[in-house]
Amino acid sequence: MNGASVLSLRNVTKQFGDAVAVDDVSLDLHAGEFVALLGASGCGKSTTLRLLAGLEQVGSGQVFLRGADVTGDTASARNVALMFQSYALYPHVTVYQNIAMPLRLRRLSVVNRLPGIRLLRAPVRNTIADIDVKVRRVADMLRIGPLLARKPGQLSGGQQQRVALARALVRDPSAFLLDEPLSNLDTQLRADTRDEIRALHKRTGCPFLLVTHDQSDALSMADRIAVMIAGRIVQVGSPETIFNRPRLRAVAEFIGHNRMNILPRGMAAALHPAGAMHDLGVRPEDLSIDRSGPLEVQVESFAYHGEETILRLRAADATPLRAVLRGDAAVPPQGGTVRLSAPLSALHAFDTAGLRVTL
């Protein structure tokens, strides 16, 4: 996994007018690696991706491709593949021509791209035959062979996404950047596509960078996650590290299917002595109803989700809390009080600056 760095940003800053979109960001994408760039919308992650691809020029800092400085290079010179959130397929040409476009643009000159020129020149004929082989191979890999003659407008969203993937993969890119690839898909297709993109990554060995606002996409797909908040990368680490040892309170609250409970310092001392000085975070899944638990709370309401039930609770000092019960657990009556406990290993302490403190 820790191969040579393929694509990297060094202290890159990008401003649009007065607004700083990307603030002193450094990021490495290593050979064969799958990195997720995770952040809320508007945090600068898409701009970071465009800077890597060469669609935006950096304000300050440098971009490296396999050790070479490519800061001033255009997108096509960097040979980075990018899959767009909107897919950005060319609507006027067929699926085949969409997939062939990157190869035609790179390997045929303007003159040789004219229709009918292959009848006149043998080398052009060979290039076109070679392109044909590549297009059909990648189309078979993504199971869109039968769709090659259609126009993008005749395809479903999932099919269009495969075409966009094929167009990005057809030319052996130096790195593969995906901009929110799953956000336009329904739940079922989403799960399938996650698996598929993972498999595609294994198969091509190409470094992948996934830009997403969805923490579960990042956790389930990536080898490493870079969390971005307000234009800065605040933590980089494995999904386990990001989930279990968030470096900042903001990261802790962002990661996780259910938002982490934060018990303010003072009342948090009920759970752990460190709670006297630090805020304590505990995930709703880690709270359990325990007759002899240290924390007494009132049940405000509950929501049944099938495999789990989410309780909305309120502590004595009015701090709102949430707890997740297994679907088959007995739900306490609304308005009643229960006692909660949490294992020591599930507690996260944060100081006044929001930085993690080791317990």
Next chain:
Amino acid sequence: MIGLRRLVTDLALAGPAALAMMLFIFLPVVVVVVLSFTDYQFGARSFDWVALDNYADLLGSRHGRNALINTLIYAAIVIPASVGLGLLVALGLHAIARTMPRVSAVLRAVYFLPVAATLVAMAVAWQMLLHPSLGLINQWLSALGLPGRQWLSDRGIVLYTLAAIGVWQSVGYNMVLFLAGLAAIPRSLYDAAAVDGAETGWDRFWIVTWPMLGPTTLFVMIVTCANAFRVFETVATMTGGGPAFASDTIVYALYREGFVYFKAGYASAITVVFFGALVILTAIQIVVVERRVHYR
């Protein structure tokens, strides 16, 4: 019961417009077609059927053919020139709109002025500009050491002068349509083209801009075509079809025959030919081009 009520509602909603269309569009067309087979003159008490004589007159006579050919030459210049220039100007203004929004807006207004202005008033201004001895254009030419010309009274030039004015007048309209078309092209397609290896503006134009402008171009072509074949105001106000019918066009001939000489039958035949030609032209454009510009 409900069916009847719906029928009444439908009739009440669509009826008046349908009736007006029948009365003011379809009926007159039928009358014109019928008249074109007669020798009817305005004010006459009777008429005779002359079968296709009027059509034979139009296509067979020197004057009829002259008007047709003049109109075709005029259209052959005005259509490509005003569509091409309109696109060129739109591309330029669109490109500078981000860096120099003020300049772009001012230029856009300037190009659009001829569209907003009354053509008859503009024709008077053109007449003064083109005046052989007093006009600015000949004065500028002589300042450059070039010979002046009789722009509106030289038989070999007058049609091209009118065509140039026709282009001047329609470039602004086409530009505005193209600008709207350009604004609707998603940025992500240009990004995709850049990532795919389109290095030059030339590549980007042919891969993204031109195909994405297809529907706009079709519309612009149809509108420009119809306007070019309908050329009338400049001819009527500036040349009267002269000198010696050198700038006679179909619609001007139609006006002259119908409203000056009161030959309603002959004028109707011209109208029918003109109408038919426009319908066929538009149909061809839609059938042939439509399939290639709406990517469904």
